Amino acid sequence: MGYGRKQASWLFRFGVYTAVLIMGLITFVADARADLVFGAQSVSANAGSTGNSFEVFLSNTGATAVDISGFSFEISTATSNINFTEATTSTADIFAGNSLFGPVISTSTGQTLDASDVVATPNTSTVLGSGATLGLGEVFFDVAPGTVTGPYAVSFGAFPSTSLSDALGNNLTFSTVSGSINVNGPAVPEPSSLLLLGTGLVGTLGAVRRKLLG
Amino acid sequence: MSESGESRSFLFGLRIASVLLRTTLILFFGFVSSIQLMGATATVTNVSSTAADGTYGIGASIPVTVTFSTSVVVTGTPLLALNSGGTASFSSGSGTSTLTFTYTVGAGQNSAHLDYTSTVALSLNGGTINDSTDTPANLTLPAPGAAGSLGANKNIVIDSTSPTVVSYSVLFGSANLGFNLVGSTRTRLPWQITGIRVVFSKTIASGDLNSLSGVATTAISGLGTNTLTWAISPIAVGSFTTTLAGTGPDAIRDAAGNGLNGGTGFTQNFKVLEGDFNDDGFVSSADMVAVNNATVAPYNVFADVNGDGVVNITDVSIVRSRIGTSQP
Numbered sequence: 001m002g003y004g005r006k007q008a009s010w011l012f013r014f015g016v017y018t019a020v021l022i023m024g025l026i027t028f029v030a031d032a033r034a035d036l037v038f039g040a041q042s043v044s045a046n047a048g049s050t051g052n053s054f055e056v057f058l059s060n061t062g063a064t065a066v067d068i069s070g071f072s073f074e075i076s077t078a079t080s081n082i083n084f085t086e087a088t089t090s091t092a093d094i095f096a097g098n099s100l101f102g103p104v105i106s107t108s109t110g111q112t113l114d115a116s117d118v119v120a121t122p123n124t125s126t127v128l129g130s131g132a133t134l135g136l137g138e139v140f141f142d143v144a145p146g147t148v149t150g151p152y153a154v155s156f157g158a159f160p161s162t163s164l165s166d167a168l169g170n171n172l173t174f175s176t177v178s179g180s181i182n183v184n185g186p187a188v189p190e191p192s193s194l195l196l197l198g199t200g201l202v203g204t205l206g207a208v209r210r211k212l213l214g
Numbered sequence: 215m216s217e218s219g220e221s222r223s224f225l226f227g228l229r230i231a232s233v234l235l236r237t238t239l240i241l242f243f244g245f246v247s248s249i250q251l252m253g254a255t256a257t258v259t260n261v262s263s264t265a266a267d268g269t270y271g272i273g274a275s276i277p278v279t280v281t282f283s284t285s286v287v288v289t290g291t292p293l294l295a296l297n298s299g300g301t302a303s304f305s306s307g308s309g310t311s312t313l314t315f316t317y318t319v320g321a322g323q324n325s326a327h328l329d330y331t332s333t334v335a336l337s338l339n340g341g342t343i344n345d346s347t348d349t350p351a352n353l354t355l356p357a358p359g360a361a362g363s364l365g366a367n368k369n370i371v372i373d374s375t376s377p378t379v380v381s382y383s384v385l386f387g388s389a390n391l392g393f394n395l396v397g398s399t400r401t402r403l404p405w406q407i408t409g410i411r412v413v414f415s416k417t418i419a420s421g422d423l424n425s426l427s428g429v430a431t432t433a434i435s436g437l438g439t440n441t442l443t444w445a446i447s448p449i450a451v452g453s454f455t456t457t458l459a460g461t462g463p464d465a466i467r468d469a470a471g472n473g474l475n476g477g478t479g480f481t482q483n484f485k486v487l488e489g490d491f492n493d494d495g496f497v498s499s500a501d502m503v504a505v506n507n508a509t510v511a512p513y514n515v516f517a518d519v520n521g522d523g524v525v526n527i528t529d530v531s532i533v534r535s536r537i538g539t540s541q542p
Contacts, residue, residue, distance in 0.1 A: 070499035070506070072537045100506065100530070107535060116499060116534050122507045160498035161538035169492060169504030 035062025040179025048145035067125035072116035074157030081144040084113035090135025125167035256351035262367040271470030290341015298325035329365030373470040385409035387521010428456035489536030
């Protein structure tokens with residue numbers, strides 16, 4: 001069963017907070033050179049489900065604001081049971097209202113997905129303030145039936161598949177933080193659903209019985 | 215004086231006269247004989263060549279024939295100075311009336327109408343050219359251009375100027391645009407290359423598909439002009455060392471047969487990475503942003519990725535589709 005937009009939005013916010021926390025820890029324990037960090041939201045999905053999604057976002061962990069005019073990211077999973085089907089502009093998109101290629105920003109799909117976007121108005125940019133996080137895209141995926149439960153890493157490709165540019169067309173350095181897709185077992189009906197199903201079944205059988213006797 | 219004395223005096227006078235007459239006759243016939251002998255001295259009557267009329271380039275071997283009035287015997291290696299700046303050396307014909315000199319065209323030698331330099335262009339060079347009586351032949355030649363001269367008998371052009379490369383351009387795009395690599399500091403070409411066009415310093419008479427190596431050529435055009443164009447299998451990425459042949463069966467030659475660049479040919483290296491606007495060896499979002507900015511700037515050929523003559527969103531999209539590729 002897929003997640004709806006509201007669920008995705010909630011998960012996005014949760015993921016962002018988690019990612020910011022993780023990145024803060026990384027910054028604390030290591031002298032990271034790049035202040036710009038690509039991150040992928042960690043989500044759960046059932047085996048055999050379609051239309052799942054997660055967010056890819058960009059955070060500025062540095063002390064100064066950065067102008068962003070274009071980006072590209074490549075994500076991949078190690079399992080062929082997860083199929084990336086599309087990437088669209090994010091719910092909190094970095095180029096909201098100024099996206100050249102949105103809403104669909106993916107250029108390849110499958111076990112590896114590539115996506116990119118650039119400002120629609122040349123020589124403009126989005127300012128990503130210090131400590132700020134903005135979405136780069138929402139990635140949709142399907143999980144094949146029978147997929148073994150467990151977490152599956154979603155990792156970023158290296159430069160130049162994943163890249164950032166300022167308004168002048170200069171490459172910006174960055175780092176990446178992988179996400180994961182936690183695959184659950186096949187969907188199990190909730191007790192209330194089972195009760196409803198049982199009630200309906202009893203009613204149907206009763207009606208049939210009355211018809212036969214009557 | 216007595217009668218006998220007069221008679222003796224007469225006879226003495228007669229003898230003296232006879233002696234004078236015989237001496238005169240001997241001297242006369244000796245002079246005539248000498249004149250006849252001088253007339254038999256070998257002289258040059260004609261200079262020509264067995265080579266066909268036409269244009270000859272570096273390395274061409276041209277036989278020049280010098281015909282004497284009588285048979286001559288040659289020792290050493292006499293020379294014939296030519297107006298091309300070159301020299302023909304005696305090669306054969308001693309003992310006959312026609313000597314053959316061989317001229318091999320060297321670099322820097324040119325003549326619009328080959329002839330020897332003057333009437334005294336034939337020199338012994340330490341050797342001899344004598345007739346059958348061992349009398350030195352008269353080496354005076356017909357005046358250049360006059361009847362009997364090489365120039366009058368043949369129409370031979372010497373052209374040792376090799377063709378050279380003036381420009382070497384890669385071709386790309388629907389507008390078949392060209393970019394000259396000669397003198398360019400550009401390292402990587404951001405287009406899909408579909409051809410090579412080379413402008414030479416002079417008309418090219420021979421060359422073929424294989425005259426350009428290092429890329430997969432599919433067609434050639436332009437023979438008989440100073441511009442050759444090769445169509446190639448499209449290239450979107452790669453590093454290439456291309457060579458234009460100056461020697462061998464596929465050599466690029468002018469009408470005189472001079473090989474490209476004196477036979478050394480021409481080499482041009484280039485790299486191709488379609489979409490790499492900023493020439494850093496990678497296609498990234500930076501190239502996409504730069505080309506996007508170029509859509510509102512004066513025409514920049516490096517941003518015209520599809521080579522249609524304009525920079526627009528199509529070029530941005532092409533760069534976008536190439537993100538992730540590299541050519542360090």
